[in-house]
Amino acid sequence: MNDRTAPQTLRPISGAARCAVASLVLAGAAWTARAVWQIRLAVVGQPSSGPPDQGDGRHRPLTTLENAYHVVSSLGDAATALCAIAFLAWLWRARDNARVLSGRPPRHAWPWLYAGWIVPVANLWIPRGIVADIHRAGAPEERLPHAVNWWWGLWLVGALSGTGLMYTGTTDAVIARVYTEAPLLLTADAAVVGAAVAGVLVVRTLTAAQQRRGSET
Template sequence: MNNQEIPAPTPSPALRPVRGAARCAVTALALAALAWAARAVWHVRLALTGQPASGPPHQGDGVHRPLTALEDSYHLVSSVGGVVTVVCALAFLSWLDRVRDNARALSGAQPRYAYPWLFAGWIVPVVNLWIPRGIVADAHRSVFPDRRLPAVVNWWWGLWLAGLAGGVGLVYADSTDEVIVRAYTDVLPLLAADTAIVAAAGTAALMIRTLTAAQQQRMDEAARPAA
């Protein structure tokens, strides 16, 4: 008699609810879009008002002049926008973490990028130009290898990079006083970057809804008892 024990099969990773995380991320993206739209309004106000005769806020050699009421209010708008953007980033990463785990459970394949890249991919120079998009694309393609990647993923990433190129994004942000000077001297690039980031937030929300709906459908199919 063969008494050798047969090892138990390794259980598949559990699927994680994704709809709630998607709703939170979409809501956070809407708030972030409003925050960046408010910044754009203040950029226009600063440009129309013009730089005071006393010069820029930071005048060199550690000398700072008192801020005007408009500049002071822009600091407040910028601070609120920064907090909202960080909350938005956390909500987005929470959604992406769930989508990534579910993709591994549904496909049985290991993700292309290791877990630390879920966070480091946004801040490590150079590689942050493609890794975040790659994580999103890999999560979708591993579950749907026969489908084309939704175009909204590329639209979102292109607009996000365009916003970063303007120097007002979450990662490569100038100081608030530097942005004020830019609004006084050359506001059009700032407005272009603001527009790109607001559009990126909108396309990101659409991307989340699109990818969540597709993955949820596959999760529902996997949950049905075999015929």
């Protein structure tokens, strides 16, 4: 469905909201587990044989704790992907409903629902703008909830810190960084978990506002 075929009545949103909330909770738990394992690795310290990647294509055998971190990291990646899908599904429905409630086309065309998260520079403001527009349509008399700014600020820290959501290095590279840069990694983890918590509040608040406004029209 694109902007030209947007519905003229409110779409059911409670189910999508519940899925988004559940996936945010799951992602927050997964990143908390990742942080716990990073703390355990940092406490134990790097083996005398050095980091997992020895250079020149050589890798030493992983310790039991390092192997466990690989599993935790993979589960965290899966939870994050699931969260992204569920959140975008909710966002799409909320955006369609915002158009019905406001009677105006969205400020950002539908491709930005996806591209806004990955296009450099644009990803610094477009997703927040979409959420803010949804709020204005659902609760035009109310100020933007603080949860939106907390969610977006923490998301930016977690995504753009170079150690969190957008980090593209291997898991072995992360393990090596844990041994030398644990505080930086844990800061990124905390930001991601905080963004997930704030995201739950955002989804619940904006969904409730749309439902109230819909019952009044």
